[in-house]
Amino acid sequence: MNERVIADFVGQFYVNDMDRAEPVRGRIVLSPKRLVLAGEDCKVTIPMAAMFDVAVGHVPPEMREFFSDTVTLAYNTDEGRRMAVIEGDADTMEKFSTVLFKANLNGREVTVQHPARRGGRVVDSPAKQARLSVDDGTLAFRSGDSSFSIDLATVTDFEKERRTLDGTSRPALSVRHVPRTTALVSVFALTSERLMNLLGRYLRLEYTDIVESLSDMSLSDEEVQVLLAIYSAGEDVDPLDVVAADASQTTMVLKGLRKKGLVVDDDRGTALTPKGRVVVNSRLEEVNS
Incomplete structure (x- = not known):
């Protein structure tokens, strides 16, 4: 392939119009223009412009006995839509998925x-x-x-x-x-x-x-109360002024929330981090549902 190669590794792959039931071990090569899947007795070329979906970690049910760490591509051909499942080790697939998104999106x-x-x-x-x-x-x-x-x-x-x-x-x-x-x-x-x-x-x-x-983070009722108070009061209000609890207890709760990465202090006071906002949004959705 006389093009700049941006990813090149050995793994296994399966394309849903292959005349076989098991995946193929081979070389996966990506350039800015196309992805080439090359096995001993088969070769599949997927133009970058034909890809319309990329799923990381999703394995079709019929292929779960063969794959674990995967990137699944959906793409168009003259004969209709096709799907390719690609597997490598976890670190390789994480890097490959990032490169694949960058190749499709950069410069657009x-x-x-x-x-x-x-x-x-x-x-x-x-x-x-x-x-x-x-x-x-x-x-x-x-x-x-x-x-x-x-x-x-x-x-x-x-x-x-x-x-x-x-x-x-x-x-x-x-x-x-x-x-x-x-x-x-x-x-x-x-x-x-x-x-x-x-x-x-x-x-x-x-x-x-x-x-x-x-998902594995546990929060006490007091911690949730403080997070909601910070969200409701705004960024310029001291949580100690709005939480209906002992100030020393609230200070201890805030210390725990900082360690968990849910709140942060800046020059204007205490604010929610992005993770803290995700927690608050999920709690509000539970209340409103």
Whole structure:
């Protein structure tokens, strides 16, 4: 392959139109233009532009006896849609999935409104054309001489919706993130449904990592009360002034929440971290459901 290689490793793979029931061991080679799966007696080439979905860790039920650490690709061919399941060791697959998303998304043109909301207030920011890049858990947007980035560790929620950007109604991603202590909502739309789907997958993967890191964390009723108080009171209010409990006890609870990475202190007081906001959002959803 006379192209720049960005991933090259030995693993096993299965494509759902293969004339066999078991996966093939072979070489997996990725360039900016295509993915090549090469076994001893078969070769599959998947153009980058044909990929429309990437799932990390998901194994189709019929293949679970053969695979564990996987990346599953859905792609279009002249004969219809196909699926390829690729497996390697855990570290390799984590790196491969990141490279695969970057190869699909980096340098793409995007229409972005940042921010569309600040706190609970709508902001009249103009929609701009920018170039997207994905690197080290960050979405970066460059437009002319200006740029901004979203650290995906600060994302607390996102959803796909229709938005009017630059006078055109189109599918867009609305991303809620907390770069410091104020929640922002940024909206962006890529040029195709395929790329929008892949970006949504990438965000979902990062968000799932945050949620999973919280799944084994136990919280007392007092800790939940303090988190909700910080959320309700706002970033400029001292939790000791609003929590209906002994001040020394609240101080001890806050110390525990800091160790768990759910609150942080800055020059304006105590605020929720992105993980803290995920916890609060889940508690509010339980109350409202």
